[in-house]
Amino acid sequence: MQDFLQQLPSLARKEAAANKAFFARLGKKQLKLLDRAVHHLHDEVFDEIDCLECANCCRSLGPRITDRDIDKMSKALRMRSVELIEHYLRIDEDGDYVFKEMPCPFLAGDNYCLIYENRPKACREYPHTDRKKFFQLRHLSIKNAETCPAVYKILKRLREAGV
Numbered sequence: 001m002q003d004f005l006q007q008l009p010s011l012a013r014k015e016a017a018a019n020k021a022f023f024a025r026l027g028k029k030q031l032k033l034l035d036r037a038v039h040h041l042h043d044e045v046f047d048e049i050d051c052l053e054c055a056n057c058c059r060s061l062g063p064r065i066t067d068r069d070i071d072k073m074s075k076a077l078r079m080r081s082v083e084l085i086e087h088y089l090r091i092d093e094d095g096d097y098v099f100k101e102m103p104c105p106f107l108a109g110d111n112y113c114l115i116y117e118n119r120p121k122a123c124r125e126y127p128h129t130d131r132k133k134f135f136q137l138r139h140l141s142i143k144n145a146e147t148c149p150a151v152y153k154i155l156k157r158l159r160e161a162g163v
Contacts, residue, residue: 001053001054001149004149005054005056005149008056008145008146008147008149008152009146009147011152012142012145012146012152013146015145015152015155015156016142016145018159019138019142019145019155019159020142022158022159023135023138026135026163030163031135033163034134034135034163035132035133035134037158037161037163038129038130038134038154038158039129039130041129041153041154041157041158041161042129042130042150042154044157045150045153045154045157046150048153049149049150049153051111051150052110052111052112053111054111054148054149055103055107055111056147056148056149057123057126057127057147057148058103058104058107058111058113058123059102059103059104059107060102060103060147061102061126061147062092062098062099062102063098063099063120063122063123063126064096064097064098064120064122065089065096065097065098065099065120065122066097066120066121068121069097069119069120069121069122070084070085070089070097072118073115073118073119073120075118076115076117076118077115085097088100088105106119126144126148127141127144127148127150127151128140128141128144129141129150129151129154141154141155142155
């Protein structure tokens with residue numbers, strides 16, 4: 001898995017143009033079938049890939065953290081929101097809270113999340129391949145393929161199937 005993760009960014013960048021072209025060719029009729037196809041592939045690929053073996057997203061992506069996330073995390077950690085912000089968060093160039101450092105400070109050595117039940121919304125929803133209106137997220141998914149092996153495989157299989 002580690003070898004594949006090291007190659008993943010360059011593999012995904014090489015296929016980005018093919019992915020963009022694939023989505024550009026989809027007609028209205030195919031767009032209606034896209035969610036069903038992506039959701040099927042999501043289930044299929046996540047039966048093959050164990051996120052606990054990877055955790056690449058937790059090592060490299062800094063999720064946007066909302067005020068609600070801060071409340072949930074601080075309660076789970078039994079600390080005041082101000083303390084959580086001071087210790088773990090910073091404001092990024094877009095004005096959003098993100099973790100000060102990556103990998104995620106709550107990623108344990110065995111790749112389990114120490115605050116899993118109270119993790120940020122962005123973490124819960126990642127990699128977005130099970131969301132409705134997937135077409136609206138196609139550009140994000142093409143980018144996420146550089147980090148997530150599941151997204152990479154889903155996009156590759158989607159192109160191969162032609163929806």
